[in-house]
Amino acid sequence: MVDTQERPASGDMAAPATSTAIAVNGGEAVAYALRQIEPEVVAAYPITPQTLIIEKFAEYCADGLVRTEYINVESEHAALSACVGASAAGARAITATAGPGLALMFEMLGVASGMRLPIVMHLCTRALSAPLNILGDHSDAMAMRETGWVMLSGSSPQEAYDLALVAQTIAEHPDVMLPCANLVDGFMVTHAVERVDVLPDDVVREFVGEYEPETSLLAEGSTATYGALDFRDYYFEHRRQQEAALYRSQPVVEEALKRFGEISGRSHKIIEPYMMDDAEVVLVLMGSAEGQVHAAVDAARDAGLKAGALRIRLLRPFPTEAVAEALSGARVIGVLDRAIGFGSVDNPLLSDVKSALWDQSARPLTKGFVYGLGGRVVTLGQFNQAFDELRTVLETGETPGDPTYLGLREDGEVPA
């Protein structure tokens, strides 16, 4: 077989001349975006690997570069609680956290979305305890999926910056009015120093505008009640309205990404295909492993396999139709999960992808992979192995039910 598809050059549009290239890690890239957005309130509690964001932002506050009220709260639960109060008061409110911090916030995740408050959270994805582990995986993000937030996931410091700006406009869109999370892979993105093209402050401010809520606690003459008690006569309807708003957010996300492409030259989509035009064997992933997965695609194609990759940029609402459409030509699909869905039929991302494919007339074979838990080093070899296994599935027409654990040591093997 011959590789007939041309490999895309990186960066599909020329960056506007007004952009400035800076070398920063992903955490500082988010902080830079926060400075440009200049929200009224930031409330956060320090947790690795999120501290890079809030320390940098604290410097901006200390130097008077922003007029933000920066609340150094006493816990993550309080961080999101303060954002709920501030957002209901009509302010733009932003927080950032990671892993166990998100777990502590859990109650408030549903309060924020149920109260329809456009809070933005920068989630530096991290493993959950126990055992205690401060490093990156997607256990936290996957546990958040059903809490009613719009969830975006990037793969680089550049994207962490870009999505930080885009998230703001999605959350506050009148058709949405829901909180939005920007998933920034812990360490792999938060601590990776890369070139980031930042937009001028005035361009960002025009893009994000000001938050103009329909009502608020501080509006003159306000008699608004936030967080009322619902019983069996209204709760159901309110939940349904909330669900409808989350599904309505997908076109808003697409429009926001398009609008952002016009000012930045970076055209992000809700899904990111790589070499998908004729791909028969595809790896689906979310997050920072993209570069290595693309290299594995290239290697597989060099070895004669029509390989491709699809990265999920919009995790919630899950872009069912777009994913099904993108995968419609594939015969074998491997899904890379950086989390375990304990006791579930499948691990989280595989479960989403399979559900998206169920209603298709020709369902491809699927195979699950688990990788990189608790910061386990992710290598190109792991994804080469994945394509090797997918090739076997393609050739035999049979797929084993159990996932393959990439980079997991066998019993008795000692760490390198």
Next chain:
Amino acid sequence: MTLKLRDLTLLDDGFESGHGLCAGCSESVIVRQVLLALANEPVVALATGCLEVSSTRFPDTAWKVPLIHSAFENAATSASGIEAAYKALIRKGRMADRPMTFVVFGGDGATYDIGFQWLSGALERGHKFMYICLNNEGYMNTGIQRSGATMLGAWTTTTPAGDLVPGKPQWRKDMTGIVAAHGIPYVAQAAVHHWKDLMTKVRKAEAAEGPSFLNVFAPCDRGWRYEPEDTMAVSRLAVETALWPLYEIVDGEYKLNGPRHKSKPITDYLASQGRFRHLMRDREPGVIEDIQANVDREWARLRARCGLEPEVVKEAPVAASAD
């Protein structure tokens, strides 16, 4: 503005009748007194509890002022966020600078127990807000369970008066003292029956430059097992027995507002409520003595902090004359 009852009756207090609180409940009385006393436009943050579920059942609300209920434990943090938003929106010129007061109402469960950390954090950060603890000594909304504010010996559904254990085995947390230890500018204890004292304290709290805290005694006829019409009498007895002294701590200085003297033994108070009936049936004299000892100890400590002489024990003249 002086507080005259006649004038107050003409004012709109911001809390409508038609709420679902029980007959005899002290909470609506306290809420009205607080709202009436405020000079500024209020924004109210509620903790989950009786007041919240009884006044905000969608699509109705008893509140004519802006209000938020977020969760059980974090009403102080709601206020933190609102106060921060207020400051930043004014700083950015996005709202007119007009005087507003951020008031939290939380029960003793929300204050002494589950929301302790959230309150402490907000106090330490120094947000300008007023926290009112509606202290009815238990989780009444979920069916009369014990809290850290419940008195020694009290019957609750989780400290039933059994053959082995006669009600709640522990005394209560000195939450007013714990809050005062944060060094905030205004802390006070008040009680529902003394409207003038409570409303004066609300005004002082509102004028304070920083966080303020009022621990307000809020008898619960359902949970404490007395007749609805006796709420004010029970509250008055708590003060007269020095179980619930009225005092304030202004910039660290203690001042006693009442009672001038402990004029009644604790048994007068215990006898007024069904939750202590098992003690009063004379089965648990030891517990009653323990309660009295705790009251006396706290009363002596408070008097000392207020710079007052130790009180001569009037109800025991025989013992006094023995010297």
